[in-house]
Amino acid sequence: MTQGKVVRVYGYYRDPGFLERVMGALRKLWVDVEWIQARRVNDDGLYEVLMELKETKNTYLAILNLSKMVDVDRVEILEDAKVISHSFDNTGNPSQSDSNDGRVIIIYVPVFSKVTGYSWGESYSKDIR
Known part of the structure; x- marks a missing residue:
């Protein structure tokens, strides 16, 4: 179980400042980020940023x-998320180590069944089951 909220942000990466603005919006209100990872969703520049x-x-x-x-x-809160971590070494093979020495990459995968989303302040909710 997570100690905080797992949040998924969908946004358009128009310039390198996108991630800085996301982090700045959180840090402005003294909200700490445990981990963050991002990936490109489509060719139109839509990115998904997952964070706890x-x-x-x-x-x-x-x-x-x-x-x-x-x-x-939009921003989505993954309400009942349990986070599973997977570690890989620098050759792409699964690793048993969770060290943070730069030779191991850790991928966090949230498993959830309910999403509460916000778009321009309006909220929506859906069960995924």
């Missing part, structure tokens, strides 16, 4: 502010 946020009194407000940013399409 520490639970603070400002976390909900930071998520709402994030959903109102210009390049952000």
Whole structure:
């Protein structure tokens, strides 16, 4: 079980400042990020950013502010997420080590069944089961 909220942000990567603006919106309200990973979803420049946020009194407000940013399409909270980590060494083989020495990459995969999403401050919810 996670100690914070697992959040998925969909946004358009128009310039290298996209990730900086996402992190800046969180840090402005003193919300810490445990881990973050991003991937390209399609050729139109849509990216998915997954992260785990520490639970603070400002976390909900930071998520709402994030959903109102210009390049952000929507923000989703993965409500009941359990995070599974997979480690790989520098040759791509599975690794038993979770060290952070630069020779091992750790991929976090959330498993969830309920999503609460926000787009421009409007919320929606859906069960995935």
